[in-house]
Amino acid sequence: MTAPGSAPDVGPVAGPPRARTAAKVEEGAFAALVVALGVFTLLETPAIPAAGQAGTVGPRAFPYAVGALLLATGLATLVAVLRGRLGPAEDAEDVDPSARTDWLTVAKLVAVLVAHLVLIEPVGWPVAGAVLFLGAAWTLGAVWWKALPVAVVLALVAQVVFASGLGLSLPAGIFEGVPLLDG
DSSP states (O other): OOOTTSOOOOOSOOSOHHHHHHHHHHHHHHHHHHHHHHHHHHHHGGGSOOOOOTTSOOTTHHHHHHHHHHHHHHHHHHHHHHTTOOOOOOOOTTOOTTOOOOHHHHHHHHHHHHHHHHHHHHHOHHHHHHHHHHHHHHHTTOOHHHHHHHHHHHHHHHHHIIIIISOOOOOOGGGTTOTTTOO
16 A cells, blocks of 8 residues: 555556566566666766866766666666566556657658758857757747747857856857857
């Protein structure tokens, strides 16, 4: 029995054996993917160039932390799945199985991402980031003139945080030489 307001204890999945086996395989595959991603992150992090300064946190600290957390959570999930503790089946009450995929929206999002990738070198992160944020917001239903100032502010804040705050350079592009924006 669980206390009021707390999540129920999730045990073995009820239902036919085939459904339990399928759920176990799916959740096990997901856990294995998270473990593999954690191992990959930990193995590739030493390749990140870092200037050796004693007593400072370098660019490798965050990837090591993320890799370790991925590995730990993936292993914990894998052990739980192997012991039969699977997540509850989704009711999917907010999913309409008869709804078709909106390929136009998918195509617009892909186009916005490709535009971002193409623009990042010639015009820099601030402009390419604003295009990415604005394009994604517009594609998902935002009014473009309301999303534009938000996109510009988000892109500039990201540039300043990376360039000035973290000392990592994102391409400044047309903002080359501007003190806060050029890492």
